[in-house]
Amino acid sequence: MGSFISNLILASVRMASPLIFLSLAELYSQRAGLVNIGIEGIAAIGSLTGFLISLITGNPLLGVLAGALAGIAVNMIFAYATISLCAEQIVYGMAINIFAPALAAFIYRVYFGSGSELVQAGLMGSLKSMLGIKSNNFLVNLFLDQTPMVYLAYILIIVTAIYFTRTKSGLNYKAVGEYPKAAATLGINVIGIKYLSCVICGALAGIGGAYLTTCYSKTYVDGNVAGRGFIALAAVIFGRWSSGGVLIACLFFGFCDALQIRLQLVNNTLPYQFFQMIPYVATIVVLAAIGAKKAGPKSSGQPYRKEER
Amino acid sequence: MAVETAAKEVLRMEHITKQFGSVYANRDINFDVRAGEVHTLLGENGAGKSTLMNVLFGLYQPTAGDIYVRGQKVKIDSPSQAVKLGIGMVHQHFMLVEAMTVFENIILGDTRSKGIFIDQNARKKEIMELSQKYGLDADLDQPITELAVGAQQRVEILKALYRGCDVLVLDEPTAALTDQEAEGLFEIMHKLTGEGKSVIFISHKMREVLRISDRVTILRSGQTVETVNIGDVTGEELANKMIGRELKPSQYEKMESDGEAVAVLNHVSYHKNSKHNGLNDVSLTVRRGEVVGIAGVDGNGQSQLAMLLTGNISPEEGSMDLKGSRVARFDPNGFIQENVSHIPEDRNKAGLVGNMSVSDNLVLKTTKDPRFSDANGLHLKKKAIRNYALEMQKKFDIRCSSVDQEARNLSGGNQQKVILARELEASPDLLIAVHPTRGLDIGATRFIHDTVIAQRGSGCGVLLISADFDEILEVSDRILVMFEGKIMGEYSGKNPPIEEISLAMAGK
Numbered sequence: 001m002g003s004f005i006s007n008l009i010l011a012s013v014r015m016a017s018p019l020i021f022l023s024l025a026e027l028y029s030q031r032a033g034l035v036n037i038g039i040e041g042i043a044a045i046g047s048l049t050g051f052l053i054s055l056i057t058g059n060p061l062l063g064v065l066a067g068a069l070a071g072i073a074v075n076m077i078f079a080y081a082t083i084s085l086c087a088e089q090i091v092y093g094m095a096i097n098i099f100a101p102a103l104a105a106f107i108y109r110v111y112f113g114s115g116s117e118l119v120q121a122g123l124m125g126s127l128k129s130m131l132g133i134k135s136n137n138f139l140v141n142l143f144l145d146q147t148p149m150v151y152l153a154y155i156l157i158i159v160t161a162i163y164f165t166r167t168k169s170g171l172n173y174k175a176v177g178e179y180p181k182a183a184a185t186l187g188i189n190v191i192g193i194k195y196l197s198c199v200i201c202g203a204l205a206g207i208g209g210a211y212l213t214t215c216y217s218k219t220y221v222d223g224n225v226a227g228r229g230f231i232a233l234a235a236v237i238f239g240r241w242s243s244g245g246v247l248i249a250c251l252f253f254g255f256c257d258a259l260q261i262r263l264q265l266v267n268n269t270l271p272y273q274f275f276q277m278i279p280y281v282a283t284i285v286v287l288a289a290i291g292a293k294k295a296g297p298k299s300s301g302q303p304y305r306k307e308e309r
Numbered sequence: 310m311a312v313e314t315a316a317k318e319v320l321r322m323e324h325i326t327k328q329f330g331s332v333y334a335n336r337d338i339n340f341d342v343r344a345g346e347v348h349t350l351l352g353e354n355g356a357g358k359s360t361l362m363n364v365l366f367g368l369y370q371p372t373a374g375d376i377y378v379r380g381q382k383v384k385i386d387s388p389s390q391a392v393k394l395g396i397g398m399v400h401q402h403f404m405l406v407e408a409m410t411v412f413e414n415i416i417l418g419d420t421r422s423k424g425i426f427i428d429q430n431a432r433k434k435e436i437m438e439l440s441q442k443y444g445l446d447a448d449l450d451q452p453i454t455e456l457a458v459g460a461q462q463r464v465e466i467l468k469a470l471y472r473g474c475d476v477l478v479l480d481e482p483t484a485a486l487t488d489q490e491a492e493g494l495f496e497i498m499h500k501l502t503g504e505g506k507s508v509i510f511i512s513h514k515m516r517e518v519l520r521i522s523d524r525v526t527i528l529r530s531g532q533t534v535e536t537v538n539i540g541d542v543t544g545e546e547l548a549n550k551m552i553g554r555e556l557k558p559s560q561y562e563k564m565e566s567d568g569e570a571v572a573v574l575n576h577v578s579y580h581k582n583s584k585h586n587g588l589n590d591v592s593l594t595v596r597r598g599e600v601v602g603i604a605g606v607d608g609n610g611q612s613q614l615a616m617l618l619t620g621n622i623s624p625e626e627g628s629m630d631l632k633g634s635r636v637a638r639f640d641p642n643g644f645i646q647e648n649v650s651h652i653p654e655d656r657n658k659a660g661l662v663g664n665m666s667v668s669d670n671l672v673l674k675t676t677k678d679p680r681f682s683d684a685n686g687l688h689l690k691k692k693a694i695r696n697y698a699l700e701m702q703k704k705f706d707i708r709c710s711s712v713d714q715e716a717r718n719l720s721g722g723n724q725q726k727v728i729l730a731r732e733l734e735a736s737p738d739l740l741i742a743v744h745p746t747r748g749l750d751i752g753a754t755r756f757i758h759d760t761v762i763a764q765r766g767s768g769c770g771v772l773l774i775s776a777d778f779d780e781i782l783e784v785s786d787r788i789l790v791m792f793e794g795k796i797m798g799e800y801s802g803k804n805p806p807i808e809e810i811s812l813a814m815a816g817k
Contacts, residue, residue, distance in 0.1 A: 167425050168416070175406050175417050182404035185368070186418030186468075187389025298408065 004266075006138045008258055013142065013150065016254025018043075018216065020153040021208030022232035023239070023246045024160060025201045030236060031164070032197030033177040033299040035089050038078055038096030040229025042202055043209030046071045048104035050210025051220040052111065055121040060214035063121075064149065064207055067214075071206020072199050074100050079198035083191060086303035097229075105222045120218040124149065147215040149207075154247075156204075161243035173197075177297030180304040190304055205229070227280065234283045241296050249286075256282045317344045318380075319507055320365075320396075320476055325374035327360055334360040335371070336531045342476055342507045347498060349510045349518050351551055352528035353750035355720050358511045359401065361528070362478050366398045367391040389418075397469025398478040401511075403461050405453045412436070412449040415468050439470050443500050458607075459490035466497065477501060478509045483517055484748060487606050488778065489815075495521050513551070513750055515544045527551055548751065561762050563803040564786045568597030569633070571739045571770035572618060572649075577627035579613055581794070588613050588624070589794040595739065595770040600761065602785025602802065603774040605814050610794035611774045612654060615743045618772060619651040620644035632738060645674055650737035652728055652745045654774075656721070660728045663717030667709055668698030670716045671731050701730040706756070722753030729760055740764055743774045758784050778814075782807070792816040 022039050029036040046067035054063030078096055081087040112119055128144040163170040175183040176193045184190050208228070213220050231253050238252075239245025260278040267275070320342040327335040335357045342348050350358045363369040365376065367385040376383055378394045385391050391398070405414050416432050433449055440447055445463045453461060462482060469477055479498075483491045498508050498521060512518055518525060519539065527534040527550045534550050572595045580587035585608045595601050603611055616622045617629070623639035630636065631647055653659035661670050672678075672694050677686040681694050698712040705726045709719055716727060725745065732740070742761060746754040761784060765771055775781050781788060788805055790797040790813040797813040800806060 166427060168419060168422075168427055169425065171409075171413055171416070171427065172418055175409070178406040178408050179404065182406055183418065185366070185388045185398070185400070185404050187387065187392055187420070188418045298406075 004262065006141075008255070008262055010138075010141055010145070011258035011261065012251060012255040013146070014216075014254070015257040016250040017150045017153045018208045018211045019228055019232060019235060019250040019253055020157060020247065021204050021211060022229055023235040023250055024156055024243075025204035025208065026232050026236045027160070027239075027241065027243070027246055028197050028204065029201040030241065030297055030300055031174055031177045032194050033180060033297055033302065033304070034078075034082060034194060034197060034201075035093070035301045036075070036078060036198075036201055037090060037093035037230075037233060038075070038100070039201075039205045039208075039232050040225055040227065041096040041098070041100030042071045042074050042205035043212075043225045043229050044101035044104045045074050046206030046209025047212050047224055048108060048209075048220055049206070051121055051213035052107075054210075054214050055119065058122065060122065060124040061148075063214045064210045067206040067210025068203040069206070071204070071209065072202035075198050075202025075205070079195055079202075082303065083194045083198070086305055089301055089303075101222070101225075108220060108222070118219045118221075121213070123147075123218055124215045127151070149211050149215050157243050157247045164243065174297070177299060180299055184306075194304070208232075231279065231283055234287050237296070238286050238290055252286075253279055253282065318342070319344050319378070321377040322361070322365065323375045323377070325361060325364055325376075326372045327357075327364055327369055328372045333531050335364065338374070338528070338531075338533050340526055340533065340536075342509060343524075344475075344507055345502045345505050346523040347502055347508045347510050347521055349512060349522040349525045350528060351513060351518055351525050351547060353513060353551060353752060355530075355750075356528040356551075357531040358528055359480055360531075362398065362480055362509065362511065365391065366396060366478065389420075392472045392474070395473060395475035396478070397472060397474030397476070399462065399465040399469060399480060399482060401480040401484065403465055405461055405464060407453045410450055410452050411447050411456070411464050414453060414464060415449075415471050417468075419471075436467065436471060440467060443470065443497055443504075445470075445497060458485045459487070459493065462486070462490075462494065463497075474506070476507045476509065478511070480511045481513075481748075482510070483512060483514060485607075487776070491517065515548055518547065519544050551751070561758070561784055563801075564599055564765070565803075566596045566599035566786065568599070568768070568770075570594045570596050570630070571632055572772070573630040574618075575628050575630070577617065577624040577629065579617060579622060579624050581625070584793040585609065586613060587794045588617065590627070591794070591796055592627075593789060593796060595772050597738070597768045597770050598765055599786045600765050600771040600773055600784050600802075602781040602788045603772065603791055604778060604781045604788055604810060605776070605791035607776040609791045611743070611776075611791055613794075614791070615651070615654065615741050615772075615774055618739075618741050619649060648735065648738040650732035650735070650740045652725075652732055652740070652742040654743035654747075656724050656728060657717065661716045661724055664715055666713045667702070667707065667716055667719070667727055668694055668712040670727055671698050671701055671712075674731060675735070701734065705730040722749045722756075725749060725753065725757060729757065733760065733764060736767060737764070737769055740769050740771045741774070742771065744776065745773070746775075746777070746780060754780075778811075790814055 022043060026036060026039055049070035050063040050067035053066035054060045074096060078092050081092045082089045124147040126145045126147055133140065133144060164174060172183065172188045173193055175188060176190050180190045209225060212224055217224065235246055235249035235253060238249035256279040260275040263275045264272045318341055322338065322340045325335050325338040326333065338361055340361065352358050360369065364371045365385065367387045367390050370386065376385060383394060385394065412433060415436055416427065422428065422432065436449060445467050447460065447463055447467060482494055486494065501508055510521060522539045524536060524538055525547065526536040527547065529551065574591055574593050577591045578588055581589045588610050591614065603614065605611060613622065617624060620639045620641045620643055628635060657663060672681050676682055676689065682689045695712060701707065702712055707726045707730065708723050716724060719727065745757050761771055761773065773781065773785060782805060786802040788800045788802055788810060790810055792814065793816065800810055
């Protein structure tokens with residue numbers, strides 16, 4: 001039982017990491033007033049790009065970097081349409097969700113042919129193996145048996161928290177999402193910050209996707225993001241649009257994910273699909289309980305037009 | 310202040326023209342400001358005051374014309390450029406981020422202090438010094454949402470001063486203020502001009518303009534009419550220049566009605582303990598053929614009173630009689646069927662569907678009428694609706710490019726006329742009018758008052774809720790004063806005891 005719980009905790013932290021990247025992507029987007037529901041699609045492209053580059057170069061870190069760049073590239077479509085053309089954000093987010101995973105699947109087929117043989121790439125090593133530590137103590141595992149990406153995720157949480165609460169730039173950034181017109185009258189470059197938000201969002205969502213193929217699973221399969229992009233949307237709401245809240249939300253959803261895998265292994269009377277539902281059911285319950293009290297950035301979802309009368 | 314006419318010129322705008330499509334919002338406007346003066350821009354809604362100021366503040370680019378600051382020709386292509394030149398602006402709709410505190414709003418976009426992080430103590434000290442110097446008290450750590458309108462305005466002024474402005478533009482600053490708050494604002498304006506700063510004051514309230522200005526520039530339909538020293542004109546002359554025709558001072562005859570009581574409230578309470586959003590033991594009667602005015606400072610339960618009388622909320626205690634029978638169920642449609650009309654307090658949020666056309670808005674309440682649809686609303690008779698809309702457009706003088714135009718693109722006065730047309734065409738038995746002339750110019754206000762009085766004449770009972778005391782005095786036959794959800798007293802509309810009513814409005 002003890003090992004069940006410690007394994008569960010270890011798995012929760014691991015499963016939370018991709019969610020943290022994706023949720024922070026959404027957080028940076030929404031804080032600038034852009035509701036991007038296309039995180040799922042961006043992550044799919046990031047996932048494939050990460051896999052391919054990691055396979056070709058043999059370096060998973062390069063894979064992650066490439067995933068980030070691919071994410072930015074895809075998100076620039078969303079940025080141009082919603083910021084410069086003032087198009088409906090939900091529509092373009094949805095378009096990315098349809099377009100990007102299909103593009104990823106297409107590239108995969110083109111590159112590997114239609115054979116069913118699964119190609120495998122190497123995974124990123126953990127800090128423990130890099131340092132050559134042999135101990136199997138729980139705390140050692142918790143703090144050291146993690147890939148560098150996990151540390152990056154938690155560092156980003158802290159950096160984001162400081163950025164939005166302590167810095168001048170963070171305050172200006174938030175004002176863009178709350179009341180862009182007021183921000184503009186104070187000399188803040190609203191359009192610039194909105195584009196910047198899309199770069200950050202695309203990069204983080206791409207990294208989140210690449211995490212899945214460089215740190216989590218050795219291979220790319222279509223649909224491997226598995227709704228995490230949407231859970232990230234829920235995590236941002238659950239986390240009340242704050243960095244710390246997002247962390248708690250991601251750990252919670254990570255825990256649900258880890259729990260369902262463990263329960264599948266332990267139990268063999270119930271069909272496994274029941275356990276697979278856990279993270280999604282948890283999302284619905286949490287949103288139903290918390291979503292009612294909306295407190296997000298005021299101008300989320302609305303285009304910003306200069307010289308509007 | 311006429312002695313100071315030799316004072317230095319700080320700002321000059323020459324031949325400013327601004328076009329929106331084919332419409333001229335400003336046409337060849339000349340305007341200048343001297344150090345230490347209050348220069349008023351006077352004009353009706355849509356005269357181009359706000360446009361001109363948005364050009365000055367870099368929010369709009371002028372189609373033609375030049376701006377000079379302290380004698381230097383400048384190009385202002387962004388608000389930050391304007392701020393650098395020492396121009397500050399308090400917009401009519403406050404530019405405050407509600408989710409942030411007073412302090413955060415003031416330092417937002419700050420580029421003068423160095424460093425990445427916010428040095429709270431140093432910045433707060435600077436702000437406190439400014440706030441003491443000009444008597445702008447503000448609690449820096451309070452969130453904006455908890456501030457009253459007057460306090461929010463002080464934050465806006467502090468924001469401009471913190472950025473080091475020499476010329477402060479106040480765009481209709483008194484529109485949302487009580488008389489007391491407005492007095493406070495005037496004091497602040499005096500302190501500013503005393504320090505050599507200049508204030509551009511935008512208003513169409515004659516009393517204030519005469520009281521506070523040194524010079525007045527009058528705009529009409531986007532053009533400059535004249536710039537005058539305040540000592541050289543009377544209020545009447547100003548008003549006539551502003552609207553371009555003679556304005557007859559007319560007083561409506563006050564009536565004492567003993568007609569049928571259309572609406573009676575018996576000891577009604579709703580969220581009794583909420584001082585600002587509740588009703589506490591309210592009893593009142595509205596009879597046919599009279600205008601009952603509810604005076605009081607905004608946010609003392611007036612909104613709840615209006616919602617209750619139109620069936621949008623139901624009382625927690627007490628009862629209501631509508632045309633002699635007890636109301637059993639409070640729902641808006643039931644009240645509409647009983648011929649109750651409503652001019653809601655916020656025409657954009659509650660009065661109109663902005664994205665729908667003028668003609669669709671006109672029939673919103675009557676879509677089931679056989680004139681406009683077959684089979685109880687199943688199929689709309691588009692042509693009949695359009696013809697009806699054209700008829701209403703003429704009757705109520707609704708100025709729009711076409712009745713198919715979206716309602717949100719109309720000016721405030723014309724939006725209100727659309728609502729009037731919809732609400733009054735059915736000759737209501739009871740009319741609840743909430744701030745019917747808020748933000749409207751003299752011409753539109755007069756039209757609406759005339760219409761309300763005409764309804765009274767045809768046997769309608771009118772309840773007028775307004776925070777504009779002058780409006781209440783102008784049209785009410787009986788005046789009730791509300792304070793913290795309670796009725797403080799009842800006064801006759803004929804020779805009303807103004808002093809006493811003012812005290813009642815303050816809760817004394």
